[in-house]
Amino acid sequence: MTELKEKIINIVEKYAKDNPQEIELMKEHMAKVRSNLKDSDLAVATNEGGNDTMAIERALFEIPETLLVLLLAGLTSEEQMAWKEKDTARWFAREFPLFRIPRNI
Secondary structure, three states, X not given: OOHHHHHHHHHHHHHHHHOHHHHHHHHHHHHHHHHOEEEOOOOXXXXXXXXXXXXXXXXXXXXXXXXXXXXXXXXXXXXHHHHOOHHXXXXXXXXXXXXXXXXXX
């Protein structure tokens, strides 16, 4: 495992330990996000009535602002650039399914 991935895992684990209420809120939020997906594999969202496609979400995951701040503070500028790369985003979504939007990556 790369140093970047180890850093990310440590930051997320510390965040989860220090913010159990936020984790519970995130679980509820992500359940709602996923329930609005027309196609849970492709992350195609529908409107609240569920009958019209309102947007196509390309995002693989969603994270709380608190966690984002911790990640940005804990990563070097080079690691932040790597964090934005497709492979790292896919790894993150697989490693932390709580934050993943589509059912499959």
